[in-house]
Amino acid sequence: MAIPSALHLRGVLLDGTAEGEHVGELWVTAEGRISLDPVPDAETVADGGWILPGLVDAHCHVGIGPDGPVDLEEARAQGHVDAASGALLLRDCGSPIDTSPLDDDPRMPEILRAGRHLARPKRYIRGLPIDVEPDELPAAVAATARANPWVKLVGDWIEREAGDLAPLWPDDVLRAAIDAAHAEGARVTAHVFGEDALPGLIGAGIDGIEHGTGLTDETIAMMVERGTVLVPTMINVENFPGFADAAGEKFPRYGAHMRDLYRRAPGRIAAAIEAGVPVFAGTDAGGGIGHGQIVDEIVALAGVGLGPARALAAACGDARTWLGRPGLVDGAPADLVVATDDPRVDPEVLRAPTLVLRAGVSLR
Known part of the structure; x- marks a missing residue:
């Protein structure tokens, strides 16, 4: 009240x-x-x-439910759950609906938005992204950046002919797109599960990597050199075996890859922490995870190498400084x-x- x-x-x-x-x-x-x-x-x-x-959920999706986009009232209910859990600042990493009309609701958290995901046609979850071809990406990024402080790219996703994760964008397109966002004063982050998309994204000057389960020693070193941040969404990585099972016999390479990424994820995230990559807490609420679980993510980060004090900072004061909020x-x-x-x-x-x-x- x-x-x-x-x-x-x-x-x-x-x-x-x-x-x-x-x-x-x-x-x-x-x-x-x-x-x-x-x-x-x-x-x-x-x-x-x-x-x-107030706590920070740095990877959240207000407006996405288990079956895709939700209406504004369901999005409001999602935000209420997050706020009641103590997550009073959200970085919304892609939503198919405009949730800005909810900003006047006193029970909603503050939301820093990234607009809609940007992906190539048929290379992400239907109904969520704006679909663009590579030559259209810089203009689409610039348009998103003019309306939002962040832009969210889909960096890799399953490519059906290959039957496995594959990058979506050529390196030169990424450089032009990220430069376009920076020229508008916005920052760019990307969904990345696997290994192959990371060098191009980090080398192009991207500001953040989401998930990052495919990090290698080489890409961790690149992130340290460039100051690229990582939001590993540890509690959502627990869904990887289910993603692999859902692939069934249709995409066996993808299924095996996702199981391997799941097995190696704790060690890879711990290696990034040890190397000095800035790490922040995000649940991926709406992306296979329910809202209001920021404490679960803090506990997971504490257990993978941050320890409790630094894990709290990754979901509180340090995260607020990173996002420019007091x-x-x-x-x-x-x-x-x-x-x-x-x-x-x-x-x-x-x-x-x-x-x-x-x-x-x-x-x-």
Whole structure:
């Protein structure tokens, strides 16, 4: 429900990184903004506990359901689930519907959008992407970039004649397309499961790789050199054996490849972390994963090499800095989560927060 008066919170204030903290207090104005100066007549709603910025799901799809595109009201329900889980900032990595009319809903998370996926005809899930031929990609990317802070490419997908994953775009087209996005002030990321598309995408200057299960030592080194980020969607990688089973006898090479990628994924992601690739938390909600599971992804990243404190940062303060959104600073929207214990020690405490505020609106 909406909060009619100013609020007061006292506890351990975390900046959402692995280390930053101090015992203190903050206030929330009636307009839903953080104030570090006392606000008269504020109601104390948290006295003790750990107070941290709202969580970030850096790979989410509001507008996609199990059977493809959903209507706006179902998309609203998806966003409500994410926000109630503490994920108050989403990077929507491709949606077939325009969800911007939901921005006025006080229970929706903040959404940074990538428009629709861009793919070659018949090389991605029907009904989700804008289909373009390679020579049309730079213009399509530029158009998406003018309307969104991100652009989402499909970097690889099953090629039916080959019967396996294959890149969608020539290297020269990728360079032109990514340059076009950057000229418009947007960043570009790409869905990539396998190995072969990665050198071209990273070499073309792409800003991010989604999934990245096919990373090699060479492409990890390229990412480190160029500062390319990785959002590995660990909990969605658990679907790979099911994808392989669904391929059946029709695409045996693809099925075997997906099982091999699944087997090697934890080690490859751990190698990227060890090498210094920036890693952020994303669930792939809507892409085979239900909404509201950001804590599952934090726990998975902790287990694959980040550890609990850095995994939390990958879904909180560090992710907010990467996406250009504020934390618990004066004047920022009051998007915050309150936990009973230190989530840098045990992220599981975030499954039952005592308070979630979205711009001063209580969601729990």
